[in-house]
Amino acid sequence: MRKNSHKGLVPLLAGLSTQKDWARKRDAILQSWLELVGGLPERAPVHFEQLDSVREANHMRLHIQYDAAYGDKVTAYLLVPYTMSRANAVGKLPAIMALHPTANAGKDDIAVESGREGRRYALELVERGYIVLAPDTITAGERKDDGADYFHTALFDKQYPEWSAVGKMLSDHLHGLDLLCSLPEVDPERVGAIGHSLGGYNAYFLAGMDERVKAVAVSCGLSTFYGDADNNRWGRRDWFSHLPRVTELMRMGKIDFDFHEIAALAAPTPFFCWIAQQDQYMPHWKEISEAASELHLLYEHLNVGDRFQALIGTSRHDFPDSIRQLAYAFLDKWLLGEP
Template identity: 55%
Template structure:
């Protein structure tokens, strides 16, 4: 079902479990949410076989950074950094947990989160590598080494010229699933312990990836969750003169509707462990009251599924950022669900 903007304005975030009395009812609703989601984003094509090439290799103090590119759907390639810890106790069989680290809206793309040149609060890819995770930090389309020739960063017009019936969101999910395929293929990675983390653009992409790929066993989103409810600019998700996420959203908005509420999309991943961080001083997503309401309703679903401890949503007074105390809590959350070695209380950032 779709929602009118007037209904969201008057009634707030629609309850996930309204009218649901048993697990079969929830699975039927989740199937309907997934159908509406895939219709909006233009679907997610199957992955292609894993093929990649290493372009360069650099040594850091505690990890090795590989510059590589790997094949993705429809003949495209993704550029990325793969960070391999030099020394780590690993898990059973000597394998390591891994994360797909997704960057925010920054033209530098992967470098911002995986190199020491990145902003201090956003080097989470590098920090996780130094904590013993294998980290894949890809460029999303329109950023880093994937800026279309003749276009600026985050200009999606060339993409839509080639794929008018698809969406940038569908493309990003397909590319990131291909990244999970790559991680699974590596001998040093424990395929049962792969997570996703991101800030802003990377935050909601991490949530989207978790909902599309059951191999993601824990997800962290920093300032990447918002709602249509309470948003004075819902058109941010549709057609724009720069990064157009989902063109179908604009068509729905012209009818005064939206095809889903965003916590429904996050619910596709439930009960995958989820850590969410939002700031009340976030100038990009300032409607924090509705965000808190949606997170509370989503936690109600986790609780109903018998997995209340798998979700942690923090709401603070910070701006659109990923401050150190929150990153420490996020890393402890990942340690708890991906390492399972009693390190959940270890919060120092090395």
């Protein structure tokens, strides 16, 4: 990765002539990214236990807990539709990793009726016939540290000073992907990821790390350092510190990447991106739209321009119904082969 100019983003196609050039550049971005997140530990074998189950009108909601690195456990809902209408010839269904936004309720915000309006995408996707895994991230839902507030990473940072919350979430979601692809009901060639806000960037982080994600839908999750008035949004803070090393790197003027490069790791995976012009948390939508434009240029360079779709609208930090429906249609196209 190269240092971004204060005047704009480094073009993703800079120095590229062939697709092999991109492969080499991608490898360099990936290695720098892994170093920044603190690396990824060896994955634990797939193992989960069912804690409870609830029969809903059109699906079964399994309350489960699965193994993650360093002996940790991830609580999650596994939503399984009753209908097999979307199964292929051998009875396997498409599946989705549904990653929640910054909500104290964690997985409940997206997977049960009590979730907020515009956030129940896990529930809506199981109703469309997908098997859905909706895990809690660290510090949210059932994984809030005892005695700590929701979305405070101080205890994690103290326990793992060389790691990062982003690295931890990515590791946990890779374990979730392992679990999902291991289920006999799931077609591992038709697995996608979706998320809003925190869940949005976690979704493309996951897609960039694992080719088993065949399509990704992101709402209000693409961001940039460039143009962001909150210089320490991603660094060490008194609540949720995404990438603690960023604070020191920024102090030394050594930030040598921006998030369009991290999102580019997902290419050529089909990528849907929603950008809100009145996003109160990431208001620099013009710079974010430049990042989306750079991503589209990369997809075109890879001869898959139709696989990247970015939409910009006037909503606040939200995942409006009309946009969710477009995101679902995008996932259907690439995971189900529907027009």
